[in-house]
Amino acid sequence: xxxxxxxxxxxxxxxxxxxxxxxxxxxxxxxxxTTGNGTPGGGTSxxxxxxxxxxxxxxxxxxxxxxxxYSILDDKAYDTYQIRKxxxxxxxxxxxxxxGQETVVSEDYQVITALPKRYVVSEAHQGKTFPMxxxxxxxxxxxxxxxxxxxxxxxxxxYAPIVKGHSEPTVTVNGQNKGWPxxxxxxxxxxxxxxxxxxxxxxxxxxxxxxxxFRDDVGIRPTWLFTANAGGDASFELFNPSKANWPxxxxxxxxxxxxxxxxxxxxxxxxxxxxxxxxxxxxxxPADLRLAYKDWDSDLRCVVIxxxxxxxxxxxxxxxxxxxxxxxxxSFLPGYAVIGQDSDRYWxxxxxxxxxxxxxxxxxxxxxxxxxxxxxxxxNGCSIDGFDFGQGDGFNWLELKDHMAEIGVKIPPEQMxxxxxxxxxxxDQPARMMVELYYEQDAQGxxxxxxxxxxxxxxxxxxxxxxxxxNGHIYAGQRIFAVLLDQ
Numbered sequence: 001x002x003x004x005x006x007x008x009x010x011x012x013x014x015x016x017x018x019x020x021x022x023x024x025x026x027x028x029x030x031x032x033x034t035t036g037n038g039t040p041g042g043g044t045s046x047x048x049x050x051x052x053x054x055x056x057x058x059x060x061x062x063x064x065x066x067x068x069x070y071s072i073l074d075d076k077a078y079d080t081y082q083i084r085k086x087x088x089x090x091x092x093x094x095x096x097x098x099x100g101q102e103t104v105v106s107e108d109y110q111v112i113t114a115l116p117k118r119y120v121v122s123e124a125h126q127g128k129t130f131p132m133x134x135x136x137x138x139x140x141x142x143x144x145x146x147x148x149x150x151x152x153x154x155x156x157x158x159y160a161p162i163v164k165g166h167s168e169p170t171v172t173v174n175g176q177n178k179g180w181p182x183x184x185x186x187x188x189x190x191x192x193x194x195x196x197x198x199x200x201x202x203x204x205x206x207x208x209x210x211x212x213x214f215r216d217d218v219g220i221r222p223t224w225l226f227t228a229n230a231g232g233d234a235s236f237e238l239f240n241p242s243k244a245n246w247p248x249x250x251x252x253x254x255x256x257x258x259x260x261x262x263x264x265x266x267x268x269x270x271x272x273x274x275x276x277x278x279x280x281x282x283x284x285x286p287a288d289l290r291l292a293y294k295d296w297d298s299d300l301r302c303v304v305i306x307x308x309x310x311x312x313x314x315x316x317x318x319x320x321x322x323x324x325x326x327x328x329x330x331s332f333l334p335g336y337a338v339i340g341q342d343s344d345r346y347w348x349x350x351x352x353x354x355x356x357x358x359x360x361x362x363x364x365x366x367x368x369x370x371x372x373x374x375x376x377x378x379x380n381g382c383s384i385d386g387f388d389f390g391q392g393d394g395f396n397w398l399e400l401k402d403h404m405a406e407i408g409v410k411i412p413p414e415q416m417x418x419x420x421x422x423x424x425x426x427x428d429q430p431a432r433m434m435v436e437l438y439y440e441q442d443a444q445g446x447x448x449x450x451x452x453x454x455x456x457x458x459x460x461x462x463x464x465x466x467x468x469x470x471n472g473h474i475y476a477g478q479r480i481f482a483v484l485l486d487q
Contacts, residue, residue: 054110056085062152068294073112078333082120086207087111087300089337091481093422093431104430109337111303113207115158116354118173119328124159125149138226138236138269145186145264147179147202153271156205156292160327161355167409169352169359181318181327190260199226201257201321206314206330207339208292212256213320214239214285216277220250220320223289224269226259234259234267238289241275256321295384296339301474302382303337304482308417310334310350312484313357314381317344326358326372330381332484340482341383346376346392349415350486363407366399373397374404375411377439377447378419380471387480389421390469391437391449397465401446410445416487421470423455424479431481435470438487 054075059065065072065084073083092106117123130148133140141148147159159179162172176185181203190200204210212223225247226234239246247254259267269289276285286293306312311333315326330340331354348357352375364374373394380388394400418438424431433454439447451458451468460466474480 054083062155064152064155069298070113073110077335078114080117081114081331081333082117082123083112083114083333083336084205084207085110085112086296086339087298089300089303089479089481091305091337091422091431091483092424093433093481106430109303109305109335111300111337111339112333113205113339114331114333114336115205115328116331119158119161119355121147121154121157121159121179122149122151124174124179133265135236135267137238137272138267140233140261140265140267142263142265145178145190145260145266148266148268150268153268154291156208156290158203158205158328160203163326163328163355163359164362165359166362169356171355173355181322181325183325186260187264190262190264194232194262195228197228197253197255199255199257199321200260201318202291203316203318203322203327204292206316206328207294207296207341209295210256210318211289211291211293212258214276215279217279219248220254221246221248222254222256223274225255226267228259228261232262234261236267236269238269238272238274239276241277250320254320295341297384299384299476300339301385301478302340302387302480302482304330304332304340304381304484305337306332306334306484308334308350308484308486311353312347312350312417313352313354314340314345314347315358315376319344326360328354328358330354337481340381345380346373346394347378347381349375349377349411350417351415363409364394364400364404366397366403371397371400374400374409377416378437381482382480385474386472387421387474387482388469388471389419389437389482390471391439391467393465393467395447396449396467399464405444405446411447413441413487416447418485418487420454420483420485422481422483424481426477427479431479435468437468437470 054073056071056073058071070084070086073085075083089109089111091109092104094102095105097103130141130143147157160181162175162177162183163169164183178186180186180200213220214223223239225237228234272289274289314330316329330338332338360372361374364371371394373392376392377395379390379392416439418436420436421434422431423434434456435454436452438450440450441447449467458468458470
């Protein structure tokens with residue numbers, strides 16, 4: 001049933017409600033928006049996003065969910081995904097009707113981060129754990145080179161697939177990489193690097209940042225170091241502010257990650273206290289060591305809402321210490337709002353699953369210059385207090401567009417989508433559309449970047465990959481909604 005409220009009452013519930021009970025069940029799913037008629041002062045509230053009805057629970061076997069503020073959603077429509085609910089938002093905005101009159105439209109959305117279950121570490125190992133040698137500040141885990149399943153410790157890591165292919169992606173689950181973000185046989189790679197300074201990076205859940213590095217006022221530093229000894233095992237050092245010669249740098253030979261010895265044991269730091277430097281004008285750093293740290297806060301100032309007809313997924317790269325390749329990141333599931341916070345993100349084609357979307361295309365080289373992004377039409381997204389949306393740089397590389405047309409690659413419209421970006425200036429005000437980013441297909445089948453202004457307008461960038469970029473800071477009390485729509 002639809003009810004009318006004045007605008008003041010409409011937005012009283014805009015503030016995010018954090019997850020937090022063992023039986024946090026939302027109201028019945030409304031399957032869409034509710035719309036008021038007449039003047040901007042009129043409107044409705046109580047509308048539900050399509051997935052608002054899924055119940056959730058807070059796991060009690062580990063403290064992680066309570067600590068990070070999420071619950072697990074049980075949505076039968078996406079039962080192959082683990083869905084972590086991190087809060088709720090009300091998306092109230094002005095829209096113009098056919099008569100040109102502004103109307104307030106309001107929808108409620110659960111805010112999530114999601115990952116296919118097959119890449120959850122415990123699921124990849126089917127619950128199996130491994131013998132662990134307690135070495136004081138760390139464990140040596142006899143997992144036969146694989147990313148190990150250590151309950152409550154590796155829960156926020158990803159057991160990475162192998163994604164490759166020339167003109168179409170092929171996905172290998174539980175491959176020779178054994179969950180590490182590489183394509184090669186991990187045991188052969190470990191043997192190759194014996195006697196050299198080497199650690200092995202891992203990748204993390206979407207919305208989590210890597211625990212193996214941190215930033216201070218000097219630069220990028222490793223959180224811990226494993227140093228291989230002559231006998232094949234390793235010694236362990238944890239960062240301490242008193243260590244004046246602690247290494248720094250993302251590209252100058254500094255190692256990051258975990259150690260793997262010649263027998264296939266994986267060396268994993270234990271959770272323990274750590275003192276990170278306090279950076280100027282930044283929140284207090286964590287006081288404990290973890291393999292991954294959540295990268296959102298309860299304000300949820302920026303969310304991505306998928307109102308399209310299919311999944312859209314984004315990628316991430318491994319930095320520092322990793323390779324220039326793409327790995328599964330955020331899954332924008334239809335009907336949900338998503339935090340969408342990862343570094344160096346590229347967004348795949350609509351309808352491609354989270355793993356296939358992270359494919360580095362093999363047919364998009366111009367001479368000896370390769371992009372890997374010919375099927376990635378958009379880039380970046382949200383951060384805790386900022387936003388950065390744009391059409392993809394590689395996707396709009398002019399020479400590459402010509403090359404793809406020449407070899408007959410034409411992306412069909414049903415795989416494309418558009419992004420409307422709304423800004424809410426105050427919690428008691430509806431949002432207004434700043435801009436819409438989209439594409440139009442020309443006679444040669446090439447997709448050309450377009451922009452529809454709202455409250456803002458933007459110029460096409462200069463250079464050999466012209467596109468539109470929309471970014472900025474989000475101040476306290478403001479919120480950005482990026483809405484994904486069918487092409």
